[in-house]
Amino acid sequence: MNEIVEKGKTAAITSYILLIGALIALSMNAEEKNPFAAFHIRQSLGLSLLFISLGLLVSPFDNWMITAPMYFFVAILWTYGLVTALKGEMIPVPIFGKFFQKFLRKF
Template sequence: MNNTIETGKTAAITSYILGIGVFIAMSMNSDDKNTFASFHIRQGLGLTLTFISLGLIISNFDSLMISAPMWIFVSVLWSYGIFTAIKGETKPVPLLGNLFQKWFANIS
């Protein structure tokens, strides 16, 4: 298990670079499917899609009172995800992490 974490850590951390990082991590993990990296790729993909969808909805409002909480929410979840990847843990991000694992179960 420890070897799985060490070999998948780079891809796991890369998956949290919002946007392109998920796709880079997917290609890094395409040859040898690493379960640790796959877990964090699903988390990173979910966070990226959450960020984009909330951003599209909130961009219709020109208010800092609406956009600031979205940025804080995504930043907290992102920080949690990347720090668990760095520590070598597979803890889902709060609130949405278990859903990301279920929704993106076919992504490995």
């Protein structure tokens, strides 16, 4: 298991560099299909989709008191995912992580 984590750590960490990082990590993991990297790619893709969909929901309000909590919430989840990737752990992000694993299982 430790070898799998070490081989997939670069792609896992790269995946948390916004949406472009997730797409780069997908191409990095295309041939090898490392389970550790794939787990974190699904988490980061899910967080990117969550950010976009929440942004679409709150954008009509154009009020920082509504948008700031959304940014803070997603930033906390993103930081949690990045820290678990750096530690070499496969812990889903709170609230949405298990859903991301099921919904994005093809990645």
